[in-house]
Amino acid sequence: MLTSSVVNTYPLSSYTFGTKEPKMEKDTSVADRLARMKVNYMKEGMRTSVEAILLVQEHNHPHILLLQIGNTFCKLPGGRLKPGENEIDGLKRKLSSKLAANSSTVQPDWQIGECVAVWWRPNFETIMYPYCPPHITKPKECKKLYVVHLSEREYFAVPKNLKLLAVPLFELYDNVQRYGPVISTIPQQLSRFQFNMIHP
Amino acid sequence: MLTSSVVNTYPLSSYTFGTKEPKMEKDTSVADRLARMKVNYMKEGMRTSVEAILLVQEHNHPHILLLQIGNTFCKLPGGRLKPGENEIDGLKRKLSSKLAANSSTVQPDWQIGECVAVWWRPNFETIMYPYCPPHITKPKECKKLYVVHLSEREYFAVPKNLKLLAVPLFELYDNVQRYGPVISTIPQQLSRFQFNMIHP
Numbered sequence: 213m214l215t216s217s218v219v220n221t222y223p224l225s226s227y228t229f230g231t232k233e234p235k236m237e238k239d240t241s242v243a244d245r246l247a248r249m250k251v252n253y254m255k256e257g258m259r260t261s262v263e264a265i266l267l268v269q270e271h272n273h274p275h276i277l278l279l280q281i282g283n284t285f286c287k288l289p290g291g292r293l294k295p296g297e298n299e300i301d302g303l304k305r306k307l308s309s310k311l312a313a314n315s316s317t318v319q320p321d322w323q324i325g326e327c328v329a330v331w332w333r334p335n336f337e338t339i340m341y342p343y344c345p346p347h348i349t350k351p352k353e354c355k356k357l358y359v360v361h362l363s364e365r366e367y368f369a370v371p372k373n374l375k376l377l378a379v380p381l382f383e384l385y386d387n388v389q390r391y392g393p394v395i396s397t398i399p400q401q402l403s404r405f406q407f408n409m410i411h412p
Numbered sequence: 413m414l415t416s417s418v419v420n421t422y423p424l425s426s427y428t429f430g431t432k433e434p435k436m437e438k439d440t441s442v443a444d445r446l447a448r449m450k451v452n453y454m455k456e457g458m459r460t461s462v463e464a465i466l467l468v469q470e471h472n473h474p475h476i477l478l479l480q481i482g483n484t485f486c487k488l489p490g491g492r493l494k495p496g497e498n499e500i501d502g503l504k505r506k507l508s509s510k511l512a513a514n515s516s517t518v519q520p521d522w523q524i525g526e527c528v529a530v531w532w533r534p535n536f537e538t539i540m541y542p543y544c545p546p547h548i549t550k551p552k553e554c555k556k557l558y559v560v561h562l563s564e565r566e567y568f569a570v571p572k573n574l575k576l577l578a579v580p581l582f583e584l585y586d587n588v589q590r591y592g593p594v595i596s597t598i599p600q601q602l603s604r605f606q607f608n609m610i611h612p
Binding site: 271272273274326327328329330331341342343345346380381382385386393397399400401402403404 | 471472473474526527528529530531541542543545546580581582585586593597599600601602603604
């Protein structure tokens with residue numbers, strides 16, 4: 213029987229932030245994105261993507277690190293697996309590509325923890341569900357969210373075209389308009405965890 | 413690293429249902445309920461309640477068993493722990509009281525599984541959050557939801573004033589108007605599980 217898992221959370225001030233070269237979005241519109249998804253599906257089959265929930269604390273309340281593109285759209289760090297790539301290895305690769313310095317000497321040792329959510333895209337459309345809907349035998353994407361356990365100190369290099377934000381759970385909760393269905397229900401998916409707030 | 417947990421789900425037709433004497437609600441209004449909560453809080457401190465997610469399948473899609481009171485309000489089977497009572501023991505006691513025959517010979521062997529959600533009530537009000545809000549040092553209630561792993565066969569005795577419904581995840585999802593914030597986000601909280609649909 214699994215009761216609760218513990219996540220150590222350190223203050224935002226424990227971490228240092230720098231910048232690196234921009235990581236441009238591959239698509240400039242939702243339509244482009246869905247078209248590229250279709251092309252890739254024809255070549256490689258169902259897309260599997262992995263995303264990370266990185267937690268810090270401020271005033272003893274958990275905050276999640278989100279990458280902001282432009283002034284509105286926020287996303288979790290992560291991305292698409294290569295065909296056949298292991299989820300854990302792929303998430304580490306994506307985290308390093310999005311958030312680590314390019315020099316290989318200071319790569320964070322990403323501790324990939326619990327899978328907390330799985331979302332399915334039944335069609336080449338934006339809508340996703342937290343289950344594979346009945347009668348859908350060939351879903352187009354499966355997206356998995358993992359808790360990543362951060363060390364007490366870490367250096368993040370943020371691509372220049374993005375902003376890294378620490379957003380409190382109370383801001384995400386019940387805020388589907390601003391954060392979308394996947395990110396706005398992270399507070400519910402983390403509710404079973406015990407947060408061990410560390411004040412170094 | 414915990415990836416996914418497996419839940420065996422059996423067809424609804426595997427289970428048999430009977431009735432037993434009514435279990436009346438202790439309160440006839442929300443105001444009564446909150447007033448009783450306050451009285452109990454003064455005597456015993458924070459209320460801890462435990463609720464069960466019982467899963468069955470129909471057409472290979474997971475369904476959750478909900479108790480319906482009257483024609484609209486639905487709730488999960490469960491209830492309040494006695495002061496000092498262990499969560500697992502308390503949930504077994506509540507499940508037997510709500511869903512088992514009164515004869516002690518056929519008590520189901522409730523297999524309490526993973527805690528999937530924890531909700532907090534900061535004040536003597538209906539609103540709850542999936543975290544203890546900042547600055548709340550004395551929450552009034554903590555409600556925990558557990559997956560309960562059903563056996564292949566089971567007999568449920570449903571109190572005569574209640575109906576037991578098997579509601580599909582796709583009906584609960586994004587349906588806060590009908591099921592409230594706790595029950596309508598169960599699909600997201602279960603998304604990390606692998607459902608092993610068994611066809612006996």
